[in-house]
Amino acid sequence: MPDSKMDETKKKKKKTAECCGYPISIFFIVVNEFCERFSYYGMRAVLVLYFRYFLLWDDDLATSIYHAFVALCYLTPILGAIIADSWLGKFKTIIYLSIVYAVGQVVMAVSTIHDITDANRDGTPDNFTLHIALSMLGLVLIALGTGGIKPCVAAFGGDQFQEHQSRQLNTFFSVFYLCINAGSLLSTLITPVLRAQECGIHTQQQCYPLAFGVPAALMVVSLVVFIAGSGMYTKTAPEGNIMGSVCKCIWFALNNRFRHRSDIYPKREHWMDWAEEKYDKLLIAQIKMVLKVLFLYIPLPMFWTLFDQKGSRWTLQATTMTGDFGGFVLQPDQMQTVNPILILTLVPIMDRIIFPLIKKCGLNFSPLKRMTVGMLFAATAFIAAALVQMEIDKTLPNFPSSSESQLKVVNMHSESLIVTVPSQEPLLIGSFESSPDYITFDQQDIRLAFNTTPEINKDLSLIKGSRQTLIIPSEPAEMYLKEDIKSKPKEGKNAVRFVNGWTAYLNITNLESSLQPSETSNYTLVSQGMRKFTLTDGIQSCEFSRKFGFGSSYTFLIPSDLFSTDCESIKEIEDMQPNSVHMALQIPQYFLITTGEVMFSVTGLQFSYSQAPKNMKSVLQAGWLCTNAVGNIIVLIVAELGKLPKQWAEYVLFASLLVAVSIIFSIMAYFYTYIDPAEIEAEILKQQETDPDKKKKKETLEMEEKENEQEIKQTKI
Numbered sequence: 001m002p003d004s005k006m007d008e009t010k011k012k013k014k015k016t017a018e019c020c021g022y023p024i025s026i027f028f029i030v031v032n033e034f035c036e037r038f039s040y041y042g043m044r045a046v047l048v049l050y051f052r053y054f055l056l057w058d059d060d061l062a063t064s065i066y067h068a069f070v071a072l073c074y075l076t077p078i079l080g081a082i083i084a085d086s087w088l089g090k091f092k093t094i095i096y097l098s099i100v101y102a103v104g105q106v107v108m109a110v111s112t113i114h115d116i117t118d119a120n121r122d123g124t125p126d127n128f129t130l131h132i133a134l135s136m137l138g139l140v141l142i143a144l145g146t147g148g149i150k151p152c153v154a155a156f157g158g159d160q161f162q163e164h165q166s167r168q169l170n171t172f173f174s175v176f177y178l179c180i181n182a183g184s185l186l187s188t189l190i191t192p193v194l195r196a197q198e199c200g201i202h203t204q205q206q207c208y209p210l211a212f213g214v215p216a217a218l219m220v221v222s223l224v225v226f227i228a229g230s231g232m233y234t235k236t237a238p239e240g241n242i243m244g245s246v247c248k249c250i251w252f253a254l255n256n257r258f259r260h261r262s263d264i265y266p267k268r269e270h271w272m273d274w275a276e277e278k279y280d281k282l283l284i285a286q287i288k289m290v291l292k293v294l295f296l297y298i299p300l301p302m303f304w305t306l307f308d309q310k311g312s313r314w315t316l317q318a319t320t321m322t323g324d325f326g327g328f329v330l331q332p333d334q335m336q337t338v339n340p341i342l343i344l345t346l347v348p349i350m351d352r353i354i355f356p357l358i359k360k361c362g363l364n365f366s367p368l369k370r371m372t373v374g375m376l377f378a379a380t381a382f383i384a385a386a387l388v389q390m391e392i393d394k395t396l397p398n399f400p401s402s403s404e405s406q407l408k409v410v411n412m413h414s415e416s417l418i419v420t421v422p423s424q425e426p427l428l429i430g431s432f433e434s435s436p437d438y439i440t441f442d443q444q445d446i447r448l449a450f451n452t453t454p455e456i457n458k459d460l461s462l463i464k465g466s467r468q469t470l471i472i473p474s475e476p477a478e479m480y481l482k483e484d485i486k487s488k489p490k491e492g493k494n495a496v497r498f499v500n501g502w503t504a505y506l507n508i509t510n511l512e513s514s515l516q517p518s519e520t521s522n523y524t525l526v527s528q529g530m531r532k533f534t535l536t537d538g539i540q541s542c543e544f545s546r547k548f549g550f551g552s553s554y555t556f557l558i559p560s561d562l563f564s565t566d567c568e569s570i571k572e573i574e575d576m577q578p579n580s581v582h583m584a585l586q587i588p589q590y591f592l593i594t595t596g597e598v599m600f601s602v603t604g605l606q607f608s609y610s611q612a613p614k615n616m617k618s619v620l621q622a623g624w625l626c627t628n629a630v631g632n633i634i635v636l637i638v639a640e641l642g643k644l645p646k647q648w649a650e651y652v653l654f655a656s657l658l659v660a661v662s663i664i665f666s667i668m669a670y671f672y673t674y675i676d677p678a679e680i681e682a683e684i685l686k687q688q689e690t691d692p693d694k695k696k697k698k699e700t701l702e703m704e705e706k707e708n709e710q711e712i713k714q715t716k717i
């Protein structure tokens with residue numbers, strides 16, 4: 001390292017403007033983070049819907065691309081960190097990548113304007129390829145920007161503090177985390193509302209341009225705020241290609257160790273010390289610091305594997321519950337907002353009350369201990385989720401296993417019928433009634449007998465693992481099978497279908513096509529709340545309304561006196577009961593996982609900064625974020641591999657795995673010695689100044705290497 005650089009490292013940071021003990025510059029950084037997270041989470045909140053209903057992708061493609069995008073966002077931090085620490089410095093990296101990010105958001109917003117390709121003004125884009133290309137370009141730029149700046153912003157914030165401000169530095173990371181969650185909470189509440197507005201130049205549509213445009217605007221604001229603070233920041237200059245030097249130094253240490261593997265060479269304290277012949281002691285010490293922390297990170301992805309399932313498995317769990325809170329109704333995916341809301345309350349409580357109290361009791365609640373306890377909290381959250389799941393399982397219908405088939409009989413005939421079913425008591429089914437519940441069969445082929453005149457015997461071939469309904473129309477000989485849904489409807493919605501007992505075709509609200517006499521419609525999904533259906537045969541019409549809960553399924557039987565009774569004679573058959581376990585039961589698991597997050601994630605953020613050498617702060621932040629990326633990838637693999645037969649068992653399995661991992665982590669943490677990187681760096685620099693051997697060592701080594709090369713050449717000759 002050149003002497004001028006050594007002097008710089010030894011020098012204290014320049015005095016910066018302060019307010020209440022905090023550097024004023026951090027105000028710009030936390031506001032910047034708030035706007036950036038608003039932008040990121042706001043866009044994410046409507047992304048799947050955009051894929052599904054604007055680009056018209058199917059569910060699988062929409063969710064795959066969504067997850068690929070999220071994974072990319074957590075892989076790009078390493079790129080941003082390398083650029084910052086080795087080349088541009090944090091300040092310029094944040095500015096340049098924020099521009100890339102803002103451009104990405106604008107491109108994304110433009111891609112959602114259907115009018116740009118709707119030449120025939122029919123309300124649908126004429127050139128889907130252009131919209132897809134624009135949105136993919138936008139997403140790649142956003143992933144590059146959001147991931148790239150993420151490790152730099154936190155580290156840059158930390159750089160603003162002087163040595164005497166270590167208490168304020170810890171508070172900064174908590175406030176930083178509060179801003180992340182305040183921004184994400186606001187945007188996840190606001191952008192879906194913006195999307196639900198109608199807008200357009202030629203035709204009025206769901207307003208995706210507004211839903212993506214506002215996050216784009218917030219990203220521009222974020223950039224402007226960051227630039228506004230320009231004059232106040234402490235900017236640390238990058239020290240050349242640090243990552244290149246790190247890799248070369250590690251490679252040299254490994255090679256040198258291998259060349260001196262014989263017992264005649266004295267052992268060295270650490271394998272990195274084998275780089276001493278060629279590399280600076282300071283660089284070796286810095287690499288040791290980073291490697292020690294990265295080694296400690298190995299078990300951490302398991303925490304995120306559990307944490308990230310709140311967005312997937314827990315939301316699915318909520319779809320099998322009821323969200324009616326009396327005064328307001330919560331949709332299953334809105335349950336996730338409980339996490340940022342709890343963060344906003346728990347971070348101050350922990351910082352101001354719990355941690356000081358623990359300290360007052362004389363307990364040493366060190367960062368690594370906090371992180372271990374955080375993991376245990378996450379594990380207990382999964383035990384709570386398992387208990388809730390057991391409650392839900394008690395209320396779920398008895399769905400057929402893969403070897404079973406289930407059958408229900410609906411009688412639209414004008415008279416009651418007696419149906420003889422294999423190995424069952426004969427069933428009496430009244431006119432416009434159904435068999436009481438599904439009958440389960442182990443075999444697929446069954447014969448049913450009906451007491452009609454003449455008697456009808458019907459051979460049926462049922463589908464394995466399915467639920468079916470046998471519809472007996474007014475003309476029983478024309479009976480037919482209709483397949484039913486065999487799991488709870490998606491997103492907590494309700495599945496409804498109609499059997500037309502009216503003598504002519506009918507048009508019914510929400511149904512794709514008109515329903516012929518005696519025909520049964522496919523299921524249509526309706527949301528919770530009061531729903532109105534209008535039935536018309538083109539001449540007459542009537543309406544009926546019904547209040548739906550969450551996750552139910554109904555077959556509505558339309559009688560022949562439909563219009564004379566003004567729709568009142570419509571009969572409903574409950575195929576699946578509405579959900580009865582309340583979503584409020586998920587609050588304890590959210591509380592536990594968020595407490596875990598505060599202990600684990602906020603502490604991890606501080607720890608990664610405090611234990612990193614000066615020139616590798618962003619790199620270690622990126623390493624920390626990578627634990628999250630790996631955790632996300634594990635979730636994807638687990639989802640692909642399939643689930644245990646019982647969901648509660650899967651929750652218990654994950655909880656046990658995390659307990660095991662936290663035990664391993666606590667052992668690793670026990671052997672970790674906290675360091676003050678600045679102190680170590682200063683100490684080494686001081687030693688080096690008085691070390692006349694340093695230059696000589698390098699020269700000797702270079703000579704040795706040349707001799708070796710010559711020897712190799714001669715042996716070849």
Ligand SMILES: CC(C)C[C@H](NC(=O)[C@@H](N)CC(C)C)C(=O)O
Nearest residue numbers: 180181184185339340343601628
């Ligand atoms: C620490 C990061 C990996 C994730 C962090 N997320 C949170 O703080 C969540 N509580 C937000 C919630 C809306 C999922 C982030 O920086 O986004």
